[in-house]
Amino acid sequence: MTETRPHVLIVDDDPDIRRPLARFLEQHGFRTALAANGRELDAALGASHPDLIVLDVMMPGEDGLSICRRLRDRGGPPVLLLTARSDEIDRILGLELGADDYLPKPFNPRELVARVKAILRRAEALPRRRRQEAGVVRFDRWQFDLAQPELHGEDGETVALSSGEHALLVAFVVRAGLTLTRDQLLDLTRGREAQLFDRSIDNQVSRLRRKIEPDAQRPRLILTRWGSGYVFAAELTWLA
Structure with a gap:
């Protein structure tokens, strides 16, 4: 049977955030995959096609803003950024780089679910691309x-x-x-x-x-x- 639940990839270097968040999303009707950094994100994208990425900004190695930029450049899925509450500049930069929304930490998981659903509704309503965003x-x-x-x-x-x-x-x-x-x-x-x-x-x-x-x-x-x-x-x- 074809899996119809929306697929969310959670990218955060903190396991105490990504694992409970995955469980909460799964309880609300989503499939999830986990990645701790940009390298694991790339591996996950090579193995599946998530409908949305929840992406932490502050990570060791390649940060979330850099990842967001290259996802946008290659026409990746919608992105919801997780930012520190005080980092307004990161939120502005993230939106300018193509993020679809942001949520400051700490956050209520119910609000994250609501924002994920809203992003997916908007994405579904957009006209389909005739070509990939490359070439x-x-x-x-x-x-x-x-x-x-x-x-x-x-x-x-x-x-x-x-x-x-x-x-x-x-x-x-x-x-x-x-x-x-x-x-x-x-x-x-x-x-x-x-x-x-x-x-x-x-x-x-x-x-x-x-x-x-x-x-x-x-x-x-x-x-x-x-x-x-x-x-x-x-x-x-x-x-x-």
């Missing part, structure tokens, strides 16, 4: 390596992208042709707390248009669907 694509006059925050033009021009512009373009490219609402774009680019750090998705789209459109006042690559959101309408050629 090199050509569109219009640009060549774009999805892992790099820059565009290369046919004339040799290189255009740098901010972290927000890069995340937005990746979201558009891997879901080209699909209409994405503003809320969906917030979830795809910055996660639950995005509104605290972005003035608006509309401003991000405007900035990106100014960099990639031949005429930003008459866009033909990123189209507005009034009352719905935006759609990336460029014709794509995947090179890798």
Whole structure:
């Protein structure tokens, strides 16, 4: 029989946190796997495909922020960060690096379960990617390596992208042709707390248009669907 319970990977170097947390999640209908560090996380990802990762920020060796960054770069599953209550900068950095939510320690396990369920509901509601978030694509006059925050033009021009512009373009490219609402774009680019750090998705789209459109006042690559959101309408050629 196919296992249908959501699968959560818990990554924390403290066994007194990860083991009781695994038991609590299992009591509430989840499957769990455990990892104590980045190396064990990579091994776990090689053996299974978790629906969500609960990731501690402060770990020996590779820390949670570095892990979060590379998970985001390769299109990994949603991430819930566990942070020290006083480390506000870690929470902000984590969200900027692509975490979907955070929970300060110490926390109530019931709140963690509620946040896990909320993240999974949002992930389920998002349009499915047409491609993985990796590779090199050509569109219009640009060549774009999805892992790099820059565009290369046919004339040799290189255009740098901010972290927000890069995340937005990746979201558009891997879901080209699909209409994405503003809320969906917030979830795809910055996660639950995005509104605290972005003035608006509309401003991000405007900035990106100014960099990639031949005429930003008459866009033909990123189209507005009034009352719905935006759609990336460029014709794509995947090179890798």
